[in-house]
Amino acid sequence: MSDLARTRAILADLVAFPTVSADSNLQLIAYAGDLLSSAGARLSVSLDPSGTKANLFATIGPEGDGGIVLSGHSDVVPVEGQDWSSDPFTLTERDGKLYGRGTCDMKGFIAASLAMAPRFAAARLRRPLHFAFTYDEEVGCLGGQALVAELAKADIKPSVAIVGEPTLMGVIEGHKGCYEYTTEFTGMDGHGSQPDKGVNAIEYAVRYIMRLLELGEELKLRAPAGSRFSPPWTTVQVGKMAGGNARNTIAGQCSVEWEMRPVHTDDSDHVKAELAAYVDDVLRPAMRKVCAHADIVTHVVGEVQGLLPVSQSEARDIVFELTGAHEAELVSFGTEAGLFQSMGMSAVICGPGSIAQAHKPDEFVEIAQLDACLGMLERLQQQLSAKD
Template identity: 70%
Template sequence: MIDETKAILGDLIAFPTVSADSNLELIAYAADRLAHCGARISMSRDETGHKANIFATLGPEEDGGIVLSGHSDVVPVEGQDWTGDPFAMSEADGKLYGRGACDMKGFIAAALAMAPRYAELDLKRPVHFAFTYDEEVGCLGARKLVEELKAMDMRPSVAIIGEPTDMRIIEGHKGCYEYTTQFTGLAGHASGPDRGVNAVEYAVRYISRMMALQDELKKRAPAGSRFDPPWSTLQVGLMEGGQARNVIPSHCCVDWEMRPVVTGDADFVKAHLREYCEDVLLPAMRAVSADADIVTHVIGEVEGLEPADDNEARRIVSELTGANGADVVAFGTEAGLFQALGMSAVVCGPGSIAQAHKPDEYVSIEQMEACLDMLQKLSGKLTS
């Protein structure tokens, strides 16, 4: 089966599904393979029509199914020094190379390879295949998919998200909240700074307030937190503004994120920043220009995966892999969205997160075989 899975992975890598581009060809490919197995298929597109999710089901039409989930999009390769073509899979030294090999087309390939085997079984429990778009830019596809699942009569109960974890069971991760804050000031000559509103300066003051809140978040770390670091984090990724040294900049843009351990920390940060803007920054800006403004756009707010004492997904994957424990990680996934729908969820998939987003990304054949072994053993959970 590993040879078939490698062939499928090669096909998937050949689709250059960078988040900025369409994933429709990959989704059509997956839909065709699943349709040949007799799966019931539902597809949905985003507003542009260039992105799509697929949700496919084998087995009885009833509640309690098991979801195998993966995102189809990958991060860009521009500016990275690849040894070969990132969208043509290559094999060397027991490793399969290509953009998305571990993050996370390896798991999707294994799931698609197993679909015909599941179709041959007398399934007592449904198995669902959920492949989404735009996870890398805010879990946009999964959010749409979860909303559609809410409207379905059939409600799955378990989700296995195959992000690269070295086949370790991950039962918890922080949320990932991403924002862009835009500052609109008033341009002018640098010789008269009081007659303008310097958008960059106000953005710097905003960032300084964020850094003070970052220190406050460290004090709010929950007792016994298993995360590393144990507190919620704030981070500024990009700041753009200004034209020249002698021009008061009228616009500035700040891209930032936070990764809350608990939702309350996110509420704490947003409330304090909103208050700071309304009570301090905006009055000062509008004292010079009534049109001055600060607007924050939500790029994505993805719930964290909260460890649960009673977790059927953890129990099932533990039995399949033989793992005795489960870990937590700092990076985010779509798992929290499934959990918020009322499903038990874990993250477990082939490859290492240390390889994700890097040049010469790879997944080892050994990891792929371990993933296939888990999915083959899942057959017993679907037929009993």
């Protein structure tokens, strides 16, 4: 069986596992672990606190530091409410494209990596090759955060990470961070005819949002000179607000879901400090003049670090050589690459498929893209093979 045929067969199996972030990924992890174990890889599987999800970290080649990581997340976004032309969890081919949930984001890269594992195992590699497959990337890179903590605890020190998010096999060297929050406002409900007798959680949520938007305008002035990001500054955005029961009732509860995409951590520190001061000095004291138990609490959904472009990058140089590319770009979407960079690793993003297809109905990856990915991995195997 050719590498491409094997990749396609593995991708069909991966797509058949409905690993939506809300559900378990254990069957997929067990399947991938079996393939890697059969190729002679050394495996480490770690469960999340619920015991229903897991990360898989596997190694082929010699022990020691300085390895290369092939990284992919196993979870996918939901399909409910989307109009698919075929079963999203059955791989379907049409006109040179393979359709199914996760085909480009990012089970195509995982399938290619698994298909190539026997070839890596058959070679005498000069440095370790690691496979890192995580859970819950789509809801805050939770598995990735756990993985880097586990690697640090085990004193495992790879030097390069190739994250196979869909880039049409282009080389991506940077993206902003993605920080997500839910802020809950607890007031005191009452009759709408006497608003002074209660604490309207919606009103305080609106004031909080207005301060957040003011900070968003300030951030435009903090854009680094020569920033290549689009837009070049750190952004804030309110995605959802919910609260209250009826128009004639003082709202006792309200929640605001918002995000921040920092260019660098100084901006995120600034926003969080300014919001905390506004809550502590202005909003909460005003609320508690009426109700001693009124409160504002912000919950961190996820704070995923960005991937900072750097002048010297081993990962970028390696993937340039593997793909023949000469330029690296930046993207607006987030990945786990910044987590690997935070460990001191050189990280880059390069994988099959287009981000334009991700999260949409009839998600697909072109067969030609999988073939190009296999070509990159084959050249990586040749590059890592020991010379006699």
